[in-house]
Amino acid sequence: MEKKISEMNYNEEAIVKSIDEDLKLKVAGMGIRVGKNLKMITKHPMKGPVVVSVDGANTSLGLGVADKIIVEIE
Amino acid sequence: MTKLDVDERWDLIDKISKKTVTFGEYKHTLKDAIGELTVKPLTGIPIAIAVLYGFWSFFSSFAGFFTDGFFVKLFDEHWLLWLQEIFPGKESWLYYIFVGDPSATNCFEAFGVLTSGFFVAIGVVLPAIVAFYLILTLLEDSGYLPRLAVLIDTILHRIGLHGYAIVPTILSLGCNVPAVAATRVLETRKERFIMMTILAIFIPCGAQLGIMKEVIPDTMGFVIFYLFMGYLIFGFILNKIIPGKTPEMLIDVPPYQMPTAQNVGRKLWMRTSSFFKVALPFVLLGCVIVNVLYLTGFIAWMGDILSPLFIGWFGVPSETAGPLIAAFLRKDLAVAQLSAIEMTRYQMISAVVLVSIYFPCVATFAMMLREGWKELLGSIAVLAMVVTLYGGLLHLIWILLGVA
Amino acid sequence: MKILLMGHPNVGKSVLFNRLTGANVIESNYPGTTIDYTKGYMRVGGEEVEVIDVPGTFSLDPKDKAEEVAVKMLHESRDATVICVIDASKIERGLYLVLEIVEEGYSVAIALNMWDVAEDKNIKIDVVNLERILGVPVVSTTAISGEGIKELVSRSRGTAPVEVDDIFERVED
Ligand SMILES: Nc1nc2c(ncn2[C@@H]2O[C@H](COP(=O)(O)OP(=O)(O)OP(=O)(O)O)[C@@H](O)[C@H]2O)c(=O)[nH]1
Ligand SMILES: [Mg+2]
Numbered sequence: 227m228e229k230k231i232s233e234m235n236y237n238e239e240a241i242v243k244s245i246d247e248d249l250k251l252k253v254a255g256m257g258i259r260v261g262k263n264l265k266m267i268t269k270h271p272m273k274g275p276v277v278v279s280v281d282g283a284n285t286s287l288g289l290g291v292a293d294k295i296i297v298e299i300e
Numbered sequence: 301m302t303k304l305d306v307d308e309r310w311d312l313i314d315k316i317s318k319k320t321v322t323f324g325e326y327k328h329t330l331k332d333a334i335g336e337l338t339v340k341p342l343t344g345i346p347i348a349i350a351v352l353y354g355f356w357s358f359f360s361s362f363a364g365f366f367t368d369g370f371f372v373k374l375f376d377e378h379w380l381l382w383l384q385e386i387f388p389g390k391e392s393w394l395y396y397i398f399v400g401d402p403s404a405t406n407c408f409e410a411f412g413v414l415t416s417g418f419f420v421a422i423g424v425v426l427p428a429i430v431a432f433y434l435i436l437t438l439l440e441d442s443g444y445l446p447r448l449a450v451l452i453d454t455i456l457h458r459i460g461l462h463g464y465a466i467v468p469t470i471l472s473l474g475c476n477v478p479a480v481a482a483t484r485v486l487e488t489r490k491e492r493f494i495m496m497t498i499l500a501i502f503i504p505c506g507a508q509l510g511i512m513k514e515v516i517p518d519t520m521g522f523v524i525f526y527l528f529m530g531y532l533i534f535g536f537i538l539n540k541i542i543p544g545k546t547p548e549m550l551i552d553v554p555p556y557q558m559p560t561a562q563n564v565g566r567k568l569w570m571r572t573s574s575f576f577k578v579a580l581p582f583v584l585l586g587c588v589i590v591n592v593l594y595l596t597g598f599i600a601w602m603g604d605i606l607s608p609l610f611i612g613w614f615g616v617p618s619e620t621a622g623p624l625i626a627a628f629l630r631k632d633l634a635v636a637q638l639s640a641i642e643m644t645r646y647q648m649i650s651a652v653v654l655v656s657i658y659f660p661c662v663a664t665f666a667m668m669l670r671e672g673w674k675e676l677l678g679s680i681a682v683l684a685m686v687v688t689l690y691g692g693l694l695h696l697i698w699i700l701l702g703v704a
Numbered sequence: 705m706k707i708l709l710m711g712h713p714n715v716g717k718s719v720l721f722n723r724l725t726g727a728n729v730i731e732s733n734y735p736g737t738t739i740d741y742t743k744g745y746m747r748v749g750g751e752e753v754e755v756i757d758v759p760g761t762f763s764l765d766p767k768d769k770a771e772e773v774a775v776k777m778l779h780e781s782r783d784a785t786v787i788c789v790i791d792a793s794k795i796e797r798g799l800y801l802v803l804e805i806v807e808e809g810y811s812v813a814i815a816l817n818m819w820d821v822a823e824d825k826n827i828k829i830d831v832v833n834l835e836r837i838l839g840v841p842v843v844s845t846t847a848i849s850g851e852g853i854k855e856l857v858s859r860s861r862g863t864a865p866v867e868v869d870d871i872f873e874r875v876e877d
Contacts, residue, residue: 255762274454288548324826440732484769485736
């Protein structure tokens with residue numbers, strides 16, 4: 227099933243399917259690329275940021291970024 | 301020379317990584333568990349409040365312990381008495397500049413270079429700065445700051461910033477100068493301008509916090525609250541009127557790490573000593589200049605001219621002109637000077653707020669200039685508005701409460 | 705000789721810089737600690753070597769003023785040996801910056817720093833093979849304890865630019 231990072235649930239794991247073109251380079255710096263495995267650590271309420279774990283390192287993404295990355299849940 | 305595009309580069313990295321790196325089974329450790337607890341809203345927010353409260357308690361008890369328990373006695377009962385005894389010529393202007401008021405019984409009132417100058421710098425500001433930097437270093441080295449940034453992101457978005465702006469904000473509670481430089485990690489001009497402006501106006505530095513704790517211990521909470529509200533209100537307004545974008549936060553949250561005594565000690569020493577290299581000359585010079593201005597009658601003259609503004613608009617005594625001039629050099633000195641002026645508790649609050657918001661100290665000013673003169677001019681325009689409106693508002697509040 | 709320390713934020717560049725030069729720049733556990741460059745000097749076999757610490761940057765396409773400082777310093781130091789400091793526990797993203805710098809024709813050496821963290825996380829890196837593929841010196845280091853720093857310094861001498869095309873060939877072997 228495909229969804230946005232911002233729609234993932236706590237502790238859910240997923241594989242990155244596609245990333246908005248403008249953001250590609252920026253999030254790649256944080257280790258997030260197509261094909262990478264992600265795990266949701268926490269989501270903040272009221273349009274707050276999310277924290278995901280990639281390759282064992284935690285990264286925080288603002289909601290606007292998390293909305294533009296599509297992942298696939300296996 | 302071949303240049304790759306972004307995707308080609310990543311493809312190559314994938315190939316290299318497949319041949320050279322194996323990611324073994326990753327075991328969750330206690331450190332990771334704590335890391336997650338402190339970044340999740342339900343647990344993280346109460347923990348953040350506890351951490352900041354702990355920060356504050358430590359700061360005030362540490363600084364209080366050394367200032368009240370040791371330096372006040374040393375300076376008032378020994379240093380001042382000794383100077384008053386040995387310094388020749390009680391009527392001379394030299395005595396006035398160096399020792400100050402001959403009838404003073406404590407180092408706050410005397411206002412000489414050798415009395416108040418040293419007392420403020422060493423007796424009050426030194427313990428405050430040491431206490432502040434000790435905790436700041438622990439926060440920095442442990443890796444807590446990025447987590448705080450995540451927790452506060454939602455609020456800071458309302459004022460045109462994102463979570464990472466917490467770093468310059470916290471740094472400026474120690475000293476505004478490195479904080480202005482730290483705004484370089486913010487991406488857009490809009491963000492940098494908002495951050496620089498509101499931190500220079502509303503955030504009191506460690507030296508100022510230390511002296512406020514001595515001069516207005518009971519009402520300090522209110523002053524800080526009023527300044528903090530100003531930070532949010534004017535941040536909110538600036539966000540609405542300044543064109544430009546606030547990008548989304550995108551930061552690494554590093555694993556926790558035990559701060560080492562060696563690094564903490566070294567940073568504490570570096571920061572305290574460099575703070576003093578800058579601060580001590582300004583405090584002493586400030587005392588000299590202010591005393592000379594008093595002696596020549598300049599301050600009385602300024603006070604007279606500005607008295608409609610001071611008394612009518614801000615509701616503070618016209619003698620406040622002196623401290624406001626000193627505030628340009630050092631805010632800690634200015635607050636110390638206020639303590640010697642006769643006024644009500646509410647006037648005192650207004651005066652301390654004015655000293656805080658009215659102009660950044662000269663060192664901050666110079667740093668802002670380095671970051672760009674257009675921004676500096678913009679900040680000054682905002683500042684003039686803030687002082688008039690927000691300073692006047694406090695007077696209005698006192699009138700409505702019937703205490704002015 | 706001149707050495708420039710480049711790498712992502714919070715990978716340990718400043719710790720390494722302090723170790724190499726005996727300087728006292730601020731090191732902290734959050735990205736974005738260093739916001740300006742600092743020059744320092746060290747002696748290597750009688751030669752005075754200039755070392756420069758810069759703010760961390762994710763790519764050569766700066767997104768804020770701190771990153772601009774780093775990229776500008778790189779472009780002003782065409783003759784320098786660039787030591788790319790990588791967080792070994794996040795090696796892939798670190799290699800991105802390495803490739804960018806290699807493509808611009810700089811002489812590069814790689815410090816796989818935070819080696820202790822990578823070991824804790826059970827990440828195993830074949831340093832010898834990595835070095836063969838990239839064609840530049842690769843040394844594992846733990847800057848906070850000083851491990852590997854001596855080797856890094858001696859291996860950084862006499863590095864030469866490499867071609868990306870050659871890397872493509874070597875990775876297929
Ligand atoms: N475990 C471990 N920690 C390290 C190592 N090297 C550095 N650190 C820690 O990593 C953190 C970041 O180090 P810095 O030297 O400040 O990082 P930097 O690369 O200069 O970061 P910026 O100035 O933000 O670009 C500090 O808390 C160091 O103590 C290492 O080899 N192992
Ligand atoms: Mg650094």
